[in-house]
Amino acid sequence: MKFGFHSLEGRIVTLFLVLIIALQVFALVVIQKGIDSNARASIATELANGEKVFRKLMEQNAQKRRFGAQVLARDTGFVQAVGNDAGGDRETIKSALENSARRVRADLTMLVDGERKVMVSTGIGRDPALEKLVLGLLDEAELSDGAIGTALVGNKPFQIVVMPVKAPITIAWIVMGFAIDRQLAVDMKALSALDVAIVARGADGRWLPVEATVAPAVAGAMAARLPAAAADLKSAFDVEIDGDQYSARLVDIGRDGERGAGVMLARSIEEATAEYTRLERRLMVLTIVGIIIAVVASVFTAKRIAQPLRQLAGIAARLERGDYRVQTGFAERRDEIGALAHAFDSMREGIAKREQEIRRLAYWDPLTNLPNRAQFVLLLNESLAEAKKREQQVFLLMMDLDRFKHVNDVMGHSFGDALLRQVGGRLQLQLAGAHADAHVARLGGDEFAVLLPACDIDGAHVIAANIRAALEQPLSLDDQTVDIGAGIGIAGYPVHGDDAEALLSMAEVAMYNAKQRNDGAVVYDPMIDKASETSLSLLTELRNAIENNEFRLHVQPKMKLATGEVVGVESLVRWAHPVRGNVFPDEFIPFAEQTGFIRVLTHWVLEQSAALCREMAAKGIHLKVSVNLSTRDLLDQELPNKFGGILARHQVLPQSFCLEITESAIMDDPVRAQQTLERLHAMGVDLSIDDFGTGYSSLAYLKRLPVDELKIDKSFVLNMENDIGDTKIVRSTIDLGHNMGLRVVAEGIESEAVWRLLAALGCDEGQGYFMSRPIPGDKLVDWIRNWVPPVRSPLPYADTRDSAATSNTIG
Known part of the structure; x- marks a missing residue:
């Protein structure tokens, strides 16, 4: 087996190699950066110390030269010569200046008289820059018994010493100039081990070397690379000369306008890092040796791991075959x-x-020993291929048993399994004589399918009718007789499609349509699919409506019938569709309950109602908000926690809400409904039975529910003033509610007469179009402020209670 990059050995070796190289490279980079950082820090320290040494050396030289000038200034003969006559003895003065200059090694001398004019000068001609500097130092020299400065004379820097001649007042000044020359540079290098270059800058801004400890060519190159503003540099900078890198520092020693002088201290970076470079080379050698050893070790390890695995992979391939x-x-x-x-x-x-x-x-169903869905698809594909060759038709039937879930829940799964086996046997028996080539399959759950090769639509209808008749005959199991039926869907080739999965889907659509219509067998029709697409579209639109904030909260006020005081509102939802306009609840609430979307809608209504309740409370209006709950809401065991989160989020008390549930919603699953209601009631929320009187609930069970309110359905309220029977029902309901300690609310009040009749019967609260239609939540405050209860007057139905009682007794 060859060693390759994509093999396990290659990957192991590559991993080891990459890790080692990466680690070594990282280490070398860190070391290199450390070397460079340390070297530069060391060089910077050397240059900073070198500047201090240079300035100290300049100061020492200045003190020595100042002393030499002071000796001449205090010489009695020299003082007398300067003081003779108005102009002094010029020859004697000049001779004394020259002798003193030789003694102290001054390169130029000068005597300035009391009128601040140069009397005598030696060593140079007239230099305006020098004279200007000297005149600027005269006052300082007189006050401090001497002054020191630096001047450029002929593009060369000079250290100037000025000393006053006093007898006893100042009668003249001695000026001595000392060239800053190579000797200073040599002394500086001996003290600091730094290369020194004395440079001067002319009026044109160019730097020129004066003296240096390096070769003249190197010194010239250094000066040429100095920027025009280099005299302003306060820190080290790099210059490169013929491939050699230097770190330099410029020490300013004097300026005269654009002209100036400086000393450049330089350190070769290569020399400073020479020892570090040798150490780095040793590390490189060690790194290469380590990589070679690691490669050898990783190759050996990889082979030890990979060879047995390769053999096992070969064995796995044989197992696969x-x-x-x-x-x-x-x-x-x-x-x-x-x-x-x-x-x-x-x-x-x-x-x-x-x-x-x-x-x-x-490929086979273990319960009925019939082909399963996968096997049925294979059989259907084979039949379709054969039918295409012979230009025949193929039909399939799909059926779903009626009431099977109820049987399974009541009688148990074992009974249900036995029932499915009997159904499978009955289908096989029915098809054995009707169509010899037919195949029966169990697709899953209580769904079965029948494949009818070489069959037309009429034959499919006949077989479907026979199967339905056979399934409608009662089945006997364990001394139990069970009646079942089935909805059957029919689809075929080439009438409806030529693909197995498509035909199965079409037959399934037709089957569910048959169950909805309770119509036995239904042939697939594209219009059925369009209805399904419409339902799917509506669900999508409902989800988009939540996301796009298309729903609107409306409320209908609730009043105390005795006083007309507004005590609450019922929250209602409206849908402002961007295309259809206002969509009323009857058009989407039933679908939302059917699909389970009602939970999302209920959560939205609770959230908006809590926000409205808090807004009203902030304005000093405290109302109880009623919200309807559906069957699916009651079966949601997390509803109390979700509702508690909403209340906490909006800082609203539970007592501000009344949740309304219908009798039918409670009776669908009384145990779970009661658990949910008890948890909600424990939070402090009021509970109301909505549409009371229209369901079939047991009063014995109803009395155990933790409810606070009964709401009389509007079907009994609308025609109370004209129908004594409705009045009796309403009165009985009010008495029942009060006897159970409940608050009674009537809905559907559409006239003042009904209002007054309900008040006379003792109904606590009411709502209806007479008081207000549902209004947008943001209009509620204005409505309450403008609400005027009907004027109280003698009730026109004062004898209603007695009449109803008499009629009831007679009946």
Whole structure:
């Protein structure tokens, strides 16, 4: 087996190699950065110390030269010569200046008289820059008994010493100039080990070397690379000369306008890092040796790991081909490879035992021993291929048993399984004489399918009718007789489609339509699919409506009938559709309940109602908000927690809400409904039975519910003033509610007469179009402020209670 990058050995070796190289490169980079950082820090320190040494050296030289000038200034003969006559003895003065200059090694001398004019000068001609500097130092020299400065004379820097001549007042000044020359640079290098270059800048801004400890060519190159503003540099900078990198520092020693002088201290970076470079080379050698050793070790390790795995992979390939006789040969090893080989042997034995069972389970239903969906699709594809060759038709029937879930829940799953087996047998028996080539399959649950090759639509209808008749005959199991039926969907080739999955889908659509219509057998029609698409579209639009904030909260006020005081509102939802306009609840609430979307809608109404309640409370209006709950809401065990979160989020008390539930919603699952209601009531929320009187609930069960209110359905209220029977029902309901300690609310009040009649019967609260139609939530405050209860007057139905009682007794 060749060693390749995509092999396990290659990947192991590559991983080791990449990790080692990455680690070494990282280490070298860190070391290199450390070397460079340390070297530069060291050089910067050397240059900073060098500047201090240079300034100290300049100061020492200045003190020595100042002393030499002071000796001449205090010489009695010299003082007398300067003081003779108005102009002094010029020859004697000049001779004394020259002798003193030789003694102290001054390069120029000058005597300035009391009128601040140069009397005598030696060593140079007239230099305006020098004279200007000297005149600027005269006052300082007189006050401090001497002054020191730096001047450029002929593009060369000079250290100037000025000393007053006093007898006893100042009668003249001695000026001595000392060239800052190579000797200073040599002394500086001896003290600091730094290269020194004395440079001067002319009026044109160019720097020129004066003296240096390096070769003249190097000094010239250094000066040429200095920027025009280099005299302003306060820190080190780099210059490169013929490939050699220097770190330099410019020390300013004097300026005269654009002209100036400085000393450049430089340190070769290569020399400073020479020792570090040798150490870096040793590390490189060690790194290469380490990489070579690591490669060898990783190759050896990779082969030790990969070779047994490769052999096991070959064995797995033979197992894939169905050869279960092969042995691994590594089971005796005590390491992980041995454990893996042992697992391979166990797997081989298990696969060999289970393969036949898997094949059977993959294509056959273990409960009825009929073909399952996968096998039925294969059979359907074969029939379609044959029908296309012979230009025949193929039909399939799909059926779903009626009431099977109820049987399964009541009688148990074992009874349901036995029932499915009997149904499968009855279908096979029915088709044995009617269509010999037919195939029966159980697709899952209580769904069965029948394949009818070489059959037309009329034949499919006949067989579907026979099957339905056979299934409608009662089945007897364990001394129990069960009546079942089935909705049957019919689809076929080439009438409806030519693809197996498409035909199955079409037959399923027709089957569900048959169950909805309770019409036995239904042939697929594209219009059925369009209805399904419409329902799916409506669900999508409902979800988009929530996301796009298309729903609107409306409220209908509730009043105390005795006083007309507004005590609450019922929250209602309206849908402002961007295309259809206002969509009323009757058009989407039933669909929302059917699909389960009602939970999302209820959560939205609770959220908006809580926000409205808090807004009203902030304005000093405290009302009880009623919200309707559906059957699905009551079955949601998380509803109390969700509602509690809404109340906490909007800082609203539970007592501000009354949740309304219908009798039918409670009776769908009384146990779960009561658990949910008890948890809600424990929070402090009022509960109301909505549409009371229209359901079939048990009063014995109703009295155990934790409710606070009964709401009389509007069907009994609308015609109370004209129908004594409705009046009796309403009165009985009011008495029942009060006897149970409940608040009674009437809905559907559409006239003042009904209002007054309900008040006379003792009804507590009411709502209806007479008081207000549902209004947008943001208009409620204005409505309450403008609400005027009807004027109280003698009730026109004062004798209603007695009449109703008499009629009831007679009846």
